[in-house]
Amino acid sequence: MATGVAVTAKLSSEHDHDHEHQAVPSDFALRVKALESLLVEKGLVDPAALDALIDTYEHKVGPHNGARVVARAWVDPAYKRRLLADGTNAITEFGYGGQQGEHMVVVENAPKVHNLVVCTLCSCYPWSVLGLPPVWYKSAPYRSRAVIDPRGVLREFGLELPKDVEVRVWDSTAELRYLVLPERPAGSENLTEDELAALVTRDAMVGVAKVALPRSES
Amino acid sequence: MNGIHDMGGMQDMGPVRWEKNEPVFHTPWEGRSFALRLAAGAWRKWNIDASRHQMELIAPADYLRMSYYERWIEGLTELLVKTGLVTREEMDSGKPAPGSPKATPPLTADKVPAVLRAGRPASRDVAVAPRFKAGQRVRARNIHPTGHTRLPRYARGKFGTIHLDHGVYVFPDSNAHFLGEKPQHVYSVRFTARELWGEQAPPHDSVYVDMWDDYLEPA
Numbered sequence: 001m002a003t004g005v006a007v008t009a010k011l012s013s014e015h016d017h018d019h020e021h022q023a024v025p026s027d028f029a030l031r032v033k034a035l036e037s038l039l040v041e042k043g044l045v046d047p048a049a050l051d052a053l054i055d056t057y058e059h060k061v062g063p064h065n066g067a068r069v070v071a072r073a074w075v076d077p078a079y080k081r082r083l084l085a086d087g088t089n090a091i092t093e094f095g096y097g098g099q100q101g102e103h104m105v106v107v108e109n110a111p112k113v114h115n116l117v118v119c120t121l122c123s124c125y126p127w128s129v130l131g132l133p134p135v136w137y138k139s140a141p142y143r144s145r146a147v148i149d150p151r152g153v154l155r156e157f158g159l160e161l162p163k164d165v166e167v168r169v170w171d172s173t174a175e176l177r178y179l180v181l182p183e184r185p186a187g188s189e190n191l192t193e194d195e196l197a198a199l200v201t202r203d204a205m206v207g208v209a210k211v212a213l214p215r216s217e218s
Numbered sequence: 219m220n221g222i223h224d225m226g227g228m229q230d231m232g233p234v235r236w237e238k239n240e241p242v243f244h245t246p247w248e249g250r251s252f253a254l255r256l257a258a259g260a261w262r263k264w265n266i267d268a269s270r271h272q273m274e275l276i277a278p279a280d281y282l283r284m285s286y287y288e289r290w291i292e293g294l295t296e297l298l299v300k301t302g303l304v305t306r307e308e309m310d311s312g313k314p315a316p317g318s319p320k321a322t323p324p325l326t327a328d329k330v331p332a333v334l335r336a337g338r339p340a341s342r343d344v345a346v347a348p349r350f351k352a353g354q355r356v357r358a359r360n361i362h363p364t365g366h367t368r369l370p371r372y373a374r375g376k377f378g379t380i381h382l383d384h385g386v387y388v389f390p391d392s393n394a395h396f397l398g399e400k401p402q403h404v405y406s407v408r409f410t411a412r413e414l415w416g417e418q419a420p421p422h423d424s425v426y427v428d429m430w431d432d433y434l435e436p437a
Contacts, residue, residue, distance in 0.1 A: 099337045136234050
């Protein structure tokens with residue numbers, strides 16, 4: 001349908017540093033449609049593969065994966081030891097791995113230690129256990145300030161850490177991907193592994209939140 | 219390259235905007251962009267380092283203005299042309315060149331689960347001696363490569379301690395430019411917040427940065 005529409009917008013980039021005369025294309029939707037149409041016509045991509053990729057990250061892979069890993073670590077000390085010693089292999093026990101989860105490191109929060117994950121250089125994120133990253137994680141405010149002012153960033157998330165808590169920031173500069181093992185909330189002793197998994201949020205596994213019990217049960 | 223992408227330690231970029239019940243993709247075209255880049259990447263004409271570098275080459279003002287998936291599409295468009303999968307003329311017209319043969323896509327829907335499950339490990343099973351060991355004091359080199367690098371500016375010249383050795387991985391500074399994988403050890407290096415940001419930083423906080431052998435020198 002979009003065949004014949006130019007894919008290249010006259011915007012950028014490394015060829016021409018005359019920024020004043022550049023404009024962000026008004027309609028990326030049109031541009032992407034044109035690109036897909038061209039690549040399909042040339043036989044470079046299969047549209048059904050695109051559908052399958054989108055479906056995977058919209059419906060199959062997401063923070064519920066990581067939540068199961070965390071809940072298991074909370075109830076099974078042997079699993080927790082394996083997870084902290086070799087995150088990649090321990091996470092594979094659930095069948096999670098592969099794309100952007102090839103090399104996993106799990107870092108553990110404790111009463112006096114709080115971990116926070118960032119990628120200052122781009123937006124590296126452990127897709128296999130958390131799915132695709134939210135906009136804030138990829139944004140300039142988070143990427144720039146997480147390393148220089150992690151406590152200030154956490155405050156914006158509503159998390160005020162006492163002075164005697166050590167903050168460890170993990171900048172994902174290589175192909176290692178980081179998952180925070182949050183503290184198990186007090187009062188959750190009687191919950192099952194599945195109930196625990198339901199409490200674990202994406203934010204807690206990035207390190208910008210703690211895991212809390214639902215208000216009604218606390 | 220000392221580009222805008224290397225933003226660790228910058229200030230005044232505004233508040234972090236958290237979105238309630240954020241969808242995976244905000245518009246259908248974001249999803250198509252995401253999938254297009256993965257599917258086109260299956261031709262293996264480029265690698266993840268080249269792909270990251272292509273986005274770093276977006277002019278700074280554009281880089282800051284553009285959304286994540288806009289940068290993906292901008293980077294993908296350039297990669298497709300640079301690697302010859304699509305010609306500039308085809309991009310401009312939106313049509314395949316007359317008489318050009320139709321290819322067969324390497325990634326079909328049935329292969330998606332297996333390809334995602336396999337991923338693309340960056341570790342290499344080659345015997346390379348580590349230059350450093352856990353507990354050792356090191357200094358991040360004060361270098362300013364004009365090409366791709368994963369050595370963030372805020373750590374350059376700073377003293378740290380090897381926390382652990384992750385093993386041997388592809389070196390992005392050469393791989394991004396198709397100059398070979400140059401596999402070498404990657405370490406988790408701990409820098410105290412005070413070493414990086416000065417005496418006003420909290421005394422016990424730290425930043426861990428993953429660094430290749432070539433980024434480090436003995437301290």
